[in-house]
Amino acid sequence: MKPKHKRLTLIIISLISISSAIGLILNSFNDNLVFFYSPTELMQKNIEQGKTIRIGGLIAEGSLKKEDANITKFIITDLNNSIEVSYKGILPPMFREGQGMVAKGLLSDENVFIADNLLTKHDEKYMPPEVADALKKSGKWKETE
Amino acid sequence: MIPTIGYISLIIAFALTCLQIIPKFKAVRLATDLIFAGTAIALVCLITSYAVSDFSVLNVYNNSHTIKPFIYKITGTWGNHEGSLLLLVSIFSAYNFAFSKISKLGENPTDSIIRLQNIIGIGLYAFIIFTSNPFERIHPTPEDGLGLNPLLQDIGLAIHPPLLYVGYIGFSLGISFAAYILIKGEVDRKIFGTLRKWTLFSWAFLTLGVGMGSWWAYRELGWGGFWFWDPVENVSLMPWLAGTALLHSLFVTEKRGELTIWTILLAILTFCVSLIGIFLVRSGILTSVHAFAQDPTRGMFILAFFAIITNASLILFAIRANKLKSAGDFEPLSKESFFLFNNLIFTIACATVLLGTIYPIFLDILTDTKISVGAPYFNSTMPYITLPILILAALAPAIKWKKDTFANFKSDIIIPFIIAVITALACYFIPDKKSAIAIVSVSFSAYLIASMLQRGWQKMKKSGKISTSFYSMAGAHIGVAIAVIGITICSIYGIEKEEIIKLDDHISIAGYDIKMDSMSIGANKNYLTRIGVFSINKDSNEIAHLHPEVRYYPVRQMNTTESDIYYSILSNLYVAMGDSDSSGGFAVRVYYKPAVNLIWLGCLIMFMSGMVGILGRKK
Numbered sequence A: 001m002k003p004k005h006k007r008l009t010l011i012i013i014s015l016i017s018i019s020s021a022i023g024l025i026l027n028s029f030n031d032n033l034v035f036f037y038s039p040t041e042l043m044q045k046n047i048e049q050g051k052t053i054r055i056g057g058l059i060a061e062g063s064l065k066k067e068d069a070n071i072t073k074f075i076i077t078d079l080n081n082s083i084e085v086s087y088k089g090i091l092p093p094m095f096r097e098g099q100g101m102v103a104k105g106l107l108s109d110e111n112v113f114i115a116d117n118l119l120t121k122h123d124e125k126y127m128p129p130e131v132a133d134a135l136k137k138s139g140k141w142k143e144t145e
Numbered sequence B: 001m002i003p004t005i006g007y008i009s010l011i012i013a014f015a016l017t018c019l020q021i022i023p024k025f026k027a028v029r030l031a032t033d034l035i036f037a038g039t040a041i042a043l044v045c046l047i048t049s050y051a052v053s054d055f056s057v058l059n060v061y062n063n064s065h066t067i068k069p070f071i072y073k074i075t076g077t078w079g080n081h082e083g084s085l086l087l088l089v090s091i092f093s094a095y096n097f098a099f100s101k102i103s104k105l106g107e108n109p110t111d112s113i114i115r116l117q118n119i120i121g122i123g124l125y126a127f128i129i130f131t132s133n134p135f136e137r138i139h140p141t142p143e144d145g146l147g148l149n150p151l152l153q154d155i156g157l158a159i160h161p162p163l164l165y166v167g168y169i170g171f172s173l174g175i176s177f178a179a180y181i182l183i184k185g186e187v188d189r190k191i192f193g194t195l196r197k198w199t200l201f202s203w204a205f206l207t208l209g210v211g212m213g214s215w216w217a218y219r220e221l222g223w224g225g226f227w228f229w230d231p232v233e234n235v236s237l238m239p240w241l242a243g244t245a246l247l248h249s250l251f252v253t254e255k256r257g258e259l260t261i262w263t264i265l266l267a268i269l270t271f272c273v274s275l276i277g278i279f280l281v282r283s284g285i286l287t288s289v290h291a292f293a294q295d296p297t298r299g300m301f302i303l304a305f306f307a308i309i310t311n312a313s314l315i316l317f318a319i320r321a322n323k324l325k326s327a328g329d330f331e332p333l334s335k336e337s338f339f340l341f342n343n344l345i346f347t348i349a350c351a352t353v354l355l356g357t358i359y360p361i362f363l364d365i366l367t368d369t370k371i372s373v374g375a376p377y378f379n380s381t382m383p384y385i386t387l388p389i390l391i392l393a394a395l396a397p398a399i400k401w402k403k404d405t406f407a408n409f410k411s412d413i414i415i416p417f418i419i420a421v422i423t424a425l426a427c428y429f430i431p432d433k434k435s436a437i438a439i440v441s442v443s444f445s446a447y448l449i450a451s452m453l454q455r456g457w458q459k460m461k462k463s464g465k466i467s468t469s470f471y472s473m474a475g476a477h478i479g480v481a482i483a484v485i486g487i488t489i490c491s492i493y494g495i496e497k498e499e500i501i502k503l504d505d506h507i508s509i510a511g512y513d514i515k516m517d518s519m520s521i522g523a524n525k526n527y528l529t530r531i532g533v534f535s536i537n538k539d540s541n542e543i544a545h546l547h548p549e550v551r552y553y554p555v556r557q558m559n560t561t562e563s564d565i566y567y568s569i570l571s572n573l574y575v576a577m578g579d580s581d582s583s584g585g586f587a588v589r590v591y592y593k594p595a596v597n598l599i600w601l602g603c604l605i606m607f608m609s610g611m612v613g614i615l616g617r618k619k
Helices: A003-031 A039-044 A129-137 B002-020 B028-051 B058-063 B070-078 B081-102 B107-131 B155-170 B172-184 B189-220 B231-256 B260-283 B296-323 B335-367 B375-398 B406-429 B436-463 B468-493 B597-615
Strands: A033-037 A053-059 A071-077 A082-088 A100-107 A112-119 B371-373 B495-501 B506-509 B512-523 B528-538 B541-546 B549-553 B558-562 B564-567 B571-580 B586-594
Touching: A003 A033, A003 B335, A003 B375, A033 A039, A039 A053, A039 A082, A039 A129, A053 A082, A053 A129, A082 A100, A100 A129, B002 B028, B002 B081, B002 B107, B028 B058, B028 B070, B028 B081, B028 B107, B058 B081, B070 B081, B070 B155, B081 B107, B081 B155, B081 B172, B107 B172, B107 B296, B155 B172, B155 B189, B155 B231, B155 B260, B172 B189, B172 B260, B172 B296, B189 B231, B189 B260, B189 B597, B231 B260, B231 B335, B260 B296, B260 B335, B335 B371, B335 B375, B375 B406, B375 B436, B375 B468, B406 B436, B436 B468, B468 B586, B468 B597, B495 B506, B506 B586, B512 B571, B512 B586, B528 B571, B528 B586, B541 B564, B549 B571, B558 B571
Parallel strands: A033 A053, A082 A112
Antiparallel strands: A033 B371, A053 A071, A053 A100, A071 A082, A100 A112, B495 B586, B506 B512, B512 B528, B528 B541, B528 B549, B549 B558, B564 B571, B571 B586
16 A cells, blocks of 8 residues: 555545544434533423423422432422422432532423432532522522631 | 641742743643642641541541541541542642652753643642641631531542542543644644653543542442433543543554544543533532632633633643644544544534533523423433444454455354344343333444454454453453443342332342331431341342431531442342331332442443553563
């Protein structure tokens, strides 16, 4: 092979692999974006039921109810608006009332958020940035210390 | 007193680092020794403050507690933002110290590279001194500390940050070597050989660190998984992918003087993705388990530092790269082109992870829309991108440099091919669940292992001995294949069950029968606990008892789940407990994890192969 042909072959193979990788990436990228909403945004925007989203806020004081050992119901609030959440499964560590948290799941017909994944922090001093933002937007953010 | 000594030593180290970059300053080696000594003294002082619980130090007060077990007081030193940075600069100075002592490159190159390292050093030391002083004092001295986060009290967690740092920060030598070569404008293969050893060292530790972090998450988080595509996990994976590419291209450049310019670019980019990792984790931008701090000054500082280092080195590259000579005349079917495709795949894989990790941040900054990229994105792209690597890794060692023909290595692929086909058939017929990806992934891995063993056997037959560099290469490739088999089998054939059961109830999973024998409540020094006793039966023989716990820590008002795991060679059984209900039922989650041990075994083999490659002398 001439040097020119060698280089061309390599370039063509590279371009084919790069473009198929880009195709693969873009194809699965859009399907897997999960949007985040605060309880207020949930009220304002019309969000499709059955689409996976994440919501976040504080777990409202006194709202925690156990249906049985495995089903937990509680309210997530940004202190202006709130939404009821139902979660089946073992609660993550650090889960308690007043704590900031993010839940992944979908909206049901009765405006209950069915969570399949709860994210609390491993450190109780820490507030998830999304939650801090949601509280800032609702005007209830207090700078501590 | 001790914190003051630590703080002063740290400042001296910083001052000397600044001196190092002045061209007229001559005592480079002496200053390097002193910087290392100063930083090490600072680290020892902070560790001592933790050990004796000196709560006049703000950092100790925030992150330690008198009733914390002693070993976790020590490891707690780097379980927080300031302390972990001090550890980072200590490792950085140790690298420079070691490099200055054992470098065989000669006086001038060694000193120049150390000076370049110190440019990075100024940024690191300034960051810790001006934004994250670990020795800040408080008055009056509090009675007891605040820090007792139980999740951080685990040996797996305590070890993995130092390992990761040894990996990340070691790649800084890559960028300094690259800058040196670019400024000098000429290529010396010996320099690439030296850099390859250092990169191999960092890579081996990064591999071990990633493996150890995953092992901690598996045991401690109680979710039964070993990888969650959490942004913080991703930022440790990106340097690993880039570093793996770099190791391979350095090999080509060292042996053949080819791909020089690409290797230099890759050396720059590898350290840049390590810096992205440090930036994302330390700035608190990410919602993640590791984000310690949310201080915007720190975020801005690291961002500026990252921008300066990245831009400066890329500009230098753009101006000077065309001065370098690179040999490069090879056929599409040659060792070189296989290495090139290895690099292509690892670079694409790294970019894929990067996109999924930082896209949400850009979208948030630009449009104030908050999104996250879920695990399905990574799961549906990464296997297809990375699986071809296994075949390349199997073939590349057998193919000749420059030019080869298919007829030449045809005989080498027959036996591995037969083994791969047998494995594929076994994957199709043995398990109940049919999975195309499992068949491909496991048979490719089998192909790689078989190729390596066959090649070793051929070498043995031909020359009667095997070089350490072959052991290192073949070992690392086999380690990768073993880890891939573990990841595949565990993700595809693993089973999860969550049920509410009462005393003496059973859960059956994958041929095992799990029975809840008893439940009791106890108290320990710093927590209350509910311990379950579960007996595990297989074929009506009792094989083990497991004791998962739910702990409650009153100081922190938090619960933790302590899962318990039955380890056997082929699989793990993993039991975690949740809450109870009023009728005496307990939420119990059990996982059957086949082949999961192979993941960590694979990482360990990769680490040891890396060590063999460094220690092995060239004949």
